[in-house]
Amino acid sequence: DVVMTQSPLSLPVTLGQPASISCRSSQSLVHSDGNTYLSWFQQRPGQSPRRLIYKVSNRDSGVPDRFSGSGSGTDFTLKISRVEAEDVGVYYCMQGTHWPYTFGPGAKLEIK
């Protein structure tokens, strides 16, 4: 199985400051169809996961533009340009290139 690792796992951030989460996969996430199926999910306390970013850098409808995704191959990053209180939660990266699809362990963002 493809192992997804994330760092840091704990992210205390001051309101208004930027935040960045790294995600690495144990093998390339480039699919034979040419796409890279790397998504980012946000899970707020008590809620189900919500997709923020798909195929590395595509923001979902309704997701604030302070969220951005980048990367290629095996290294990916989620950036929040200015953290707001509503961003508190756990952030997961997920690969959908190789079955079984797998998730990172999650990075917990809290307000400092």
Next chain:
Amino acid sequence: EVQLLESGGGLVQPGGSLRLSCAASGFNFNSYTMSWVRQAPGKGLEWVAIFGGSSGRTYYANSVKGRFAISRDNSKNTVDLQMNSLRAEDTAVYHCAKGGRDTDYWGQGTLVTVSS
């Protein structure tokens, strides 16, 4: 608006069975792969099974292969998960998800507790 509503969770003894169901609305159900993903209490996320929309193919995590079966009824817009030979480690919130590799919407989930 996409809606996914899971049902069927509960307390079951080890070795027992349970059937989860997911009612979907707000999108063209026939055209989409549907999935089940679980989250053990306080733990991360694990794909359980997927059922292709156009292909009709099914895939399972190794941890549930031979014990769980995913099915769908395109006439009722439902996707089910039959779970047999349940183990303590199957205890989790089970989420129904629209899509597979490109999953975008998840239900709130239904809690399955395997305990004697």
